[in-house]
Amino acid sequence: MARLGGGRSDSGLLTLDEAAADAVSRVHPVAGMLELPLAEADGHVLAQALIAPRDLPPFANSAVDGYAVRFADLTTGAATRLPVLGRTMAGEAPAVLEQGAWRIFTGAPVPEGADTIVMQEDVVAENGAVALPAGIKRGANLRLAGEDVARRQEVLPVGRRLRPQDLGLLAALGLVEVTVRRRPRVALFSTGDELAEPGQTLGPGAIYDANRAMLRGMLLRAGAEVVDLGILRDEARGLEQRLREAATDCDLVLTSGGVSVGEADHVRDAVLACGTLDLWRVAIKPGKPIAIGSVTGTPFIGLPGNPVAVFVGFAFVAGPLLARLAGEAYRPPRAWPVRLGFAYARKPGRREFLRVSLEQGVDGAVVARRHPGEGAGSLASLAQSDGLVVLAEDVGQVDAGDSAPFLPYAELF
Incomplete structure (x- = not known):
């Protein structure tokens, strides 16, 4: 379980950058690693840098359908006519070329001795020979072994959140499993007597709980495992007990609503009864009040109740903190x-x-x-x-x- 570091109380108005940096500084990456097959690794965070076990491509091959030749056999400044001595398809063993031209197809291994590929569209083939145009460059259309990735090269850094293209690269290198960090477990709930679950009949003065649905989606996209605790009513003793239970097996407790100083805002008191709490005033609009603290040592974030303030607060404060918990090399969003x-x-x-x-x-x-x-x-x-x-x-x-x-x-x- 992730634990909160030393806190500080700041009664001033923090800049957003100060608030985010403060939040991130309080936590450490979760413990625990997993060996996952590539098919299940998308969105997980690498626990260690990945080193290429082999060259990619593993052998020199043709980038086009055409003819493999030795550049030394070409006539400078004039067309060259060479006999076609054989052919190699993708998946076949490489041949040996000592003279002439060799028919080759995309992805096929280049014959030993050949160093240049001429596209089939640029030649005239007839009577077992090909006429090659002047001006061909040495090494044209040739993909060398290790050209994309060299053996022992670091291909993905520790802390990378894996994407589909990353998995494709790892598969091309022949890997079947990858070591990733455990996903952070986040306890999520909304607070308020006015909230109802979507699908229920609304009573007088009631509204449907939208923040939890939005936060759940953002947490999942951020790579968290969500423990959805539903709606908690504005009752101090019940809130404290639920907070304690949530903190027992989760790495972060996240709430929306109920952290101000109103008469019915009991989250603040419930957190203080079993942990610590700083209520920041952050210099942003919307979303000025954001609470951060701990519940029995587990990090706690209390976001405002207004949906747009929840969205902004999560994106720019909770998001970087969650990335730190996940062990991700956080990259600020680019504008x-x-x-x-x-x-x-x-x-x-x-x-x-x-x-x-x-x-x-x-x-x-x-x-x-x-x-x-x-x-x-x-x-x-x-x-x-x-x-x-x-x-x-x-x-x-x-x-x-x-x-x-x-x-x-x-x-x-």
């Missing part, structure tokens, strides 16, 4: 500049995330259009947009036509 299709004025001081959709302008440039749903409770604004325009802390006003950094949702999850 690129887009042209704004709107004006926006605000008071500087917080990093703000605006939900936008992209479209192509009349001049072909990408333009960001702001979603009309501005509130932190607007789930539609998340579902109907392409990503977030980021306004730095010192930016007060932007105008249509200005450039601003854009973070696509695909960079976050």
Whole structure:
């Protein structure tokens, strides 16, 4: 089970970078490794660097259908006519070429002695011979052994979250298993007497629990194993007991709602009864209040109740912490500049995330259009947009036509 490091209390307004760095510094990667077959390894984090056990490709082979020749046999500045002495298909043993040309197909091993491949479209074949054009370059269309990956080369670093293309590379190297870290187990629940499970009949003043469904999806995409604890009611003693139980066999406890100082916000008191708690005020919009602490030594994160604040808080604070728990070499999401299709004025001081959709302008440039749903409770604004325009802390006003950094949702999850 992951354990929380030493904490600190900060009553000031933290920047987002400070909050994320503080959160990450409190945890260590989970213990435990697994040997998984490649078919089950997608999305897992490498526990050790992978070293190539062999060259890739393992032998020199042809990149095209054509004819293998010795460059020394070609006439400089003029066409060359050579007899065709044999042929090799993919999967056959390599031949030996001492003179002439050799018919060869894509992926077939190059005959010993040959050093150049001429594409079949560039030759004229007739009467058992081929006419080769002038200007052929030595080594053309030849894939050398180890050209892609050399034996003993590090091909994937420790901490890499495996992707389909990574698995393809490992399969090409002949590997059948890979050593990965255990996935972090995350206990997830929502709090609030007003919440109901989707599918239930709503009572007076009730709403369906959307945050848990969203957080579950984000956790799964981040490579976590989710322990869904459902909805917890605003009752102090019950909350404390459930928190203790969740912390027993999980690496992180994650909640949404109930961490402020309201009369019915009992999560704060329940956490303090069995652990530690810092309630940050982070200089972001939306999502200023974020709680981090521990429950009997297990890391705890309490996100706000508004869905957009939950989304932002998870993406930029909980996400990096979870990557650290997973042993992943974390890469911050990459933004690129887009042209704004709107004006926006605000008071500087917080990093703000605006939900936008992209479209192509009349001049072909990408333009960001702001979603009309501005509130932190607007789930539609998340579902109907392409990503977030980021306004730095010192930016007060932007105008249509200005450039601003854009973070696509695909960079976050």
